[in-house]
Amino acid sequence: MQPSIRHLRMFHTLAMTHSVTRTAELCHVSQPAVTQAMNKLERDAGQPLFRRSSQGIFPTPAGEAMSRRAARALAYLDAAMADMARAVRFQATRPQLAALIAVTEYENFTLAARQLGLAQPTVHRSASMLEQSAGVQLFERTAHGLIATRLARQLAQAARLAFAEMDQAEAELAALAGREAGRIVIGALPLSRSSLLPAAMLRFRELRPGLPIEVVDGRYDELLSALRRGEIDFLIGALRDPAPVGDVEQERLLDDQVALVARPGHPALSLPEPTLADLAQYPWVVSPPGTPIRAAVEDLLPEERITGAIVTSSLILMRETLRKSDHLGALSRLQALAEAEAGSMDILPLDVPESCRPIGITTRSGWEPTAVQRQFIDLLRDEAERLT
Template identity: 60%
Template sequence: MPASLRHLRMFLALGCDNSVTRAAAACHVSQPAVTQAMGKLAQETGQALFQRSPQGLFLTEAGKVLAHRASRALRLLDAAMADMGRPIRVQATWAQLSALIAVSELENFTLAARRLGLAQPTVHRSTSMLEQAAGMVFFQRTAHGLITTRAAQNLAQAARLALAELEQAASDLAALNGAEAGRIVLGALPLSRSGWLPRAVLEFRKTRPRFPVEIIDGRYDELLLALRRGEIDMVLGALRLPSPIDDIVQERLFDDEVVVVARHGHPLLRRGKIELADLAAFPWVMPRRPTPIRAILDAALPRPQIAGHESPGVIETSSVIVLRELLRGSDQLGGVSRLQAEVEAEALAILPVHLPGALRPIGLTTRAGWEPTGAQREFLAVLRRTVPGGGDAL
């Protein structure tokens, strides 16, 4: 569990006022309480956070790093608590907020307790204490189960991002001592797995051979949710235009083309020229809606071949491996990224037919306002440097 919220508030007050007396008055605690809290923070971080001078106590370099991240974390929490009772700002603990996060996600106290490794009454008590301090109801029981109120959802989201900020602080502080802490968590959409991401990770490993990197693959909506919760640092792959929500930032790095693929020896490959209408004579393997590739195929191919549920011959899958095996054993057609098709060149052939509107932007998706650590900035630089086509891609 990160540093106490009360201790962080005292720390920021002392960093602002440069006086234990003034910080104690601002936080409504005793001077010994501030001194003890700062000693504990220094012990937890392993860094000297203040230096003494005749003019008072001033933040060290490590203190400035922690103050920056802590102020960002507390701003998030305070914004979510703005319409709640004042006691919650003083009384809330990370244990209580962690319980709130778990219950709001699982909407079940027993499951939340199991995730946290705690007894169910302990989790229930933690959220009840938060409700009392906030003067609000966070959970409503209905015939269908537990429902999280909007206020609880907002506070849980703020707490997730605040915790992510403090994890970033630990990484930044370790870097000051020449050590490494933290990790990079990447959400990988299908195209990024076909060469770009593995190439970037191997390049990053040349300078950071032991730095932890976690790659999570999944559907766009799943990865986007994890990104917005602070569980993933960035998502790599096809961008969504327009942006699906305003709390993310999308950075285009290059464009990719959607192509039609089939097995080697497919009947269409024996034709001198392939028209779009020719594609309708064969069954298809396609990604699910509403992916960008599916949108391009839906717009380009003749109906009723892919006009939706009236086309029972369509097999939907997000797996390139499944698509490859289905196409290898049949005359079905598929639509994939050109980069993915090139990786599968031994098994699949690209048909010489152009799909209108086939180009789509590929890049990075991050949280709005996200500030990467030093290691994350290095990885971002590698990602930009290793895009297919290099600098010419932009």
């Protein structure tokens, strides 16, 4: 299902007014246009969205789910369109908004067209028509290319979130029809990949063997941006204190500490009570600046040891570097325990003071998960409780 913005607006208005006549008036279309649009939406949904009675037209349970998502999607768009001509609310199309997103991201019509799989003139025409109906400038043409205006960036972000809402609507309607649709997209920070997330995924796979799960790895700032754009459903990993931006929410699942690790047989492991001075004699592999583990290690080691360290966010690279040398490293304790169980690393018997940090889930503020997404998050909560 990929309903047009105009059809979505008609649908939500009809769900609120229960009248084709009133919907036609409010949406500035004919009554037959409303009827045809609703018939198309029901065909695409594969199930009735309205029930007709002498008292009016009322949404079915599937229609109520669709209306709730439509209201959220339109709220994003209307807020971004507040400073634009009113016509854009009824004239903007999904292809035009998709073109806006791509051009805003790539700042080039040719690259945007390639990303969308369309001809460059098609994308240019879509962006121009959207700009015309909005009555405001969306792009500034410079010698270095296109620069999206503030209003363009706001509308592109709103369109991303509106599209995400409609993807969730499709999944909810499929569930009501006894089918599965959509997928779960998770932004995974390093800790979650070693214990918490795999266990939850395996349990979820037993419950829903056919639903796709996509795990996206990356740096925290990259995953946070993707979350805010609606490209991933939630993040799992170390929480930030305070939350990095005001439009996300964090839920603590458990606490973890930093552990110092070495290859099996490392000379430091033979010391009965190794000290920080002992460990500072060896080369190190450390996390990138700005990460909680890096902050903990910086408090432990001399500056010159940090300066000369190998910096990586890759567990595989750390594991192989430690395995083939006398380098030392730092991981979350849950990660370190998983590596130790696999025999690839040993944990050094030295506590890292003040390294306790909360691990949990980060979502967009106001995000409303589908039943399937909520089920997955409940499994994460269960696994976190088991680990504590």
